[in-house]
Amino acid sequence: MTHKLFYFIILLSSCYSVIAQSHTVQSPSGEIKIEVEVDDVLTYRVFFKGEEIVAKSEIAFSIDNGMTFGKDAKVRSIKTTKISKEIHPVVPRKFNLIKDEYNELQLDFKGGYSLLARAYDEGVAYRWVSDRTGSYTVMDETVTFNFKDDHSIWFPEEKQVYSHQEREYLHLKLSDVTSERFCSTGTLVVLENGIKVYISESDLVDYPGMFLRGSDKNPHALVGKFAGYPLEVLPKGDRNAKVIKHADFLAKTQGKRNFPWRVMVVAANDGDLILSELIYKLATPLQLDDTSWIKPGKVSWDWWNANNIYGVDFKAGINTETYKYYIDFASKYGLEYINLDEGWYQSGDVLNVIDAIDIQALVNYGKTRNVGLILWVTWKELDENLDAILQQFESWGIKGIKVDFMQRDDQWMVNFYHRVAQKAAAKHMLVSYHGAYKPTGMRRAYPNVITREGVMGMEQSKWGFDANPNNDLLLPFIRMVAGPMDYTPGAMKNATKHNFRPIGKEPMSSGTRCHQLAMYVVFESPLQMLADNPSNYHRETECMKFLSEVPTIWDDTKVLDAKLGEYIALARRSGEKWFVGAMTNWTEREMQLNFDFLPEGNYTLKIWQDGVNAHRYAADYKMKKQSVRKGDVLNIHLAPGGGWTAIITKN
Template sequence: MAVPIRTAVAGLCAGLVATLLITGPAQAEPPHDQVWAVSTSAHTPRARISLDDTTGTLSLAVSRDGRTVIEPSPVGIVTEQADLSKELRFLHRKDRRIEERYRTKSGKRLDRTVRMNETRLSFATTAGARLDLVVRASADGVAYHYVLPAGHGDVLGETSAFTLPPDASAWLSTYRPDNEGQFVQYTAATAPTGAYSPQALFATDGGYTLLAESDLTGAYSGARLTHDQGTGTYRVKLADDRVRTDGSLSTPWRAMVTGDLATVTRSTFTDDLAPASKVRDTSWIRPGTVLWTWLAGGREAGQSLAAQKAYVDYAAERGWPYEAVDAGWYFKPDEWDTTDPNWQTNSWMPELVEHARAKGVGIIVWIHQRELDTPAERAQWLPTLERWGVKGVKIDFMDSEAQSMLQWYDAILKETAAHHLLVDFHGSTIPKGMQRTWPQVMTLEGVAGEEKRTNTAAHLTALPFTRNVIGSMDFTPGAFQRVGLRPNSDAAETGLAVTYESGLQMYAGTPESYDARPLARAFYDQLPAAWDDTRLLAGRPGQEAVLARRSGDRWFLGGVYAGAARTADVPLTVGPGKWLVETIKDGTGGLVQDRQVLRGGDTLRVDVVAGGGFAGIACPWRPGLSTCHR
């Protein structure tokens, strides 16, 4: 849960903050100046909100160090009762400083510090309809949302949009309800006409900017971006033509994560915007690595108790804390005998859970969303899984961000927390702050992951700067047996378990494929699934991504590259002193390992094959130290 350090609200302190950091009108209704700015310091992102005196329309622009991040872009919302995108007049402003510390159970780093300035601008139409525009700015982003009083009626849409310079580089994913599109590079203007994922990355002279959402719940509707080729404008379109409302409304945050590429990659801005944890006791929530059996054995393995016990035994030998049982382990609904106390399963799941418990392994089970669709179904399934001792659920095939499905998410999040079940969502939305509010959510798919057979190396190198910025991503690396079905080398595949962050890092290989690659297997044996810190060592979206993640005093390294073979030069910016660095790379006969001692800040040189990469560990060096493995 968040622990406030200080929250300064309207009054003397807020007035002083506003005087120093927020320019604009000092009186309630200034006669000429209709411009407000919000930032935390001179060198951080600066939001500029403007009210056109003639049309009464609002726009918002973002800059950093005087350079363009987002050009002036429309702001507004339309309801049944009023068009709150035009003919607005300014009423008043309220400012406050937000400072918080909170701790998560998974993610890029466990301990988080939040420092934001917030400005709340109140407007009204000539007919008296009210709109509050709330804008927040931090060192790594700008966000805004709308607050409406009761009586505004259902929401019919937003006029919100983001306008980029036409020549801005853009990495976009064609919109899909399951968020499983590939990221492709365009410019802002040349991207084809169509709908795109709301998580879109742009590069301007002000640095990189990732568009995102936060605090999306069943009170509203999910969004996508729509674009007409030839322009740099990306408009917000809701999943529902009508968003049902009851009483007052605070819409989700429209967020712009911005800074240099390292800042964007490391950012927790969308989590920082989200509500504090609603789970009081989080002691049962434990991230970890998982042996996942679907790509290893498919439905046939899911139907076999003997196969699942063998997978559990392998996970136990490796020290991997979880094993996931995918589709096939329970009967179809029309085959259930509800007079049987084990009616949800073909009766062997409790036996498997007990076998795994004795070995120190927790069981995660796959389940289709349709089995959990109603309160009655959830009341049958969730207590039963908890009683058996199942540790978590992988829920699949939501495939929607419509308001009705988001309301289902609201229910299942509350109920899985009550039954102490970890959660992995597939065919799903993306986190959007969910993991701060509901820390039992260890990971979500929402990505074109390892199961896809059309992924490109460029897509793999774009993900750390796009989808994985938002929160944990269940890409399921480690599918070594899928040679020819994945675009990368074995060394790159090994490193993906670090390059991609996931609170449940599900390894997608077969035991035989790990045993055939003992260096990769030993590397996976060392990997945690929760991190004390994350740093980008080198990166260009669509070309290369090298990340370092710290656990204790060790840094784990993962690099993935697109294009031709090369010698990669990676700055070892993991701290001062000497470091023993072990790297796993592709050799002529398979994976090979190098060891060298480098100083912090030195260049780590790694030979990379075409579509390749590497994995590594850096630990503080001392005389006589021969390995980073423990």
């Protein structure tokens, strides 16, 4: 080698080290691209059909030895991977088969860390990976979503990180979101050209959850906010434990590990949001060897309706006779479970059942009628005696637990969710999380985590907030993107916008009867509640013909028509049957449903539709039948806050 060539190589290497390096990965279709730029700081940009939709945004990750992943980064190696595979969910939500196709960019850096960036046809995601050994502390993570313009945002605002994440979606401009304001995720940014960017996270394991706040640097940006590691907790009563002192770091961890995915679902059409399974695809794969015992289904629930049983010869309440009545109802209509909510045990001691309840007798009675029991419990009491409680539940023959009031997503609490999921699975028990943070894909690893709250649901109608049709028509496009939501539908006492009143002991719902029925097709929850009381359902035999037949998991989903916050019409298949659900906000409207999704043949359409007077008496509905074939177009009418639903059976 000549001296000139040697010096030229040295000079070239020196120049290369100071010039920013750009690395890109495109989705399989080529329409979506994420570009990572390595300079003195690490940044990314997102493009859709060549247009920049997320501007240059800084990301970083700092640990306790003073090192910051992404700062003055030196690329050690670059790897790209193309993946095309199929996922067969143990508990389907939208589809019984999910195509998992993406291209991945892996940048390995000097210093023992990597950045993974994936591009799907439905969005992009990135995550940090540490190759370190031993114990270390995560001090902070910089997460930024920069936008060029003052787009609108649907913003579930929080006042504190101690939250059950049941928030109303405020419709704001990005510039309204100052650095003092923050929200839980997911949130939805709507660009002026109609493109939507849904922001959340997936595979949240051993790490705090992400909130989003405004930025001091850019009025059109969102930045990550995290709860610090909990140092001091103030217990209050049987269910609350508020962190009163957080550490100035986020997490204690060790060894080589992955950190959560930062996810951006990109939707050209509103219906694309409804079909997304990106959060699920990015999550940890199945961790259970045996899943044969996991049984989705419908649940008769006591708490919302305040046990307002009537027309019986016993005194209704939290007692054995009342729950036998629930079991008889569930058995008659093919419901798989009943849920005993708050009050079945002495507060402060889960294993101290009240005198009026005989759990073992109820389990035995349910077995004779093919109905299982799910028991409510506060997280705090469960945590204090987890093994003994689950052991007793297993001894009784309990099928699942409803864990409530966590209201945190710091690292400790996130680990609690995983610990309960694992131990409940070992006892063959389902888990429903209430008072919970949003789904982040845990149900893929632990499909016994069958549903969760984290939603402004119908329970809110018992007090101040009216969980009304305007709210209902946002949920499928925002909250439901993350995963199943336990909205708890099924009210048989229905009210118009002007007649609704929050009455805790005799609750009602906003919107029409058919709006409630349509929720069982539109809203996804593999463990779906029937929230009203059996006495009301017994009087509504035509509605029960639908509620007894509608499933809670789906083989296929089609969006027939959808507009964020205004209306939705979905067709879902279970086996050979199709179910259609349509809902509107408070605006009365006409819709056209095209049945081109049907295979060839003749079908019978069994319909439940708003009655002619549903605009003034919300419980008014009409049931009818008609024939339908592939390609037929049906005009339907929805009252204000209305709905429409149907079962399609091949002749």
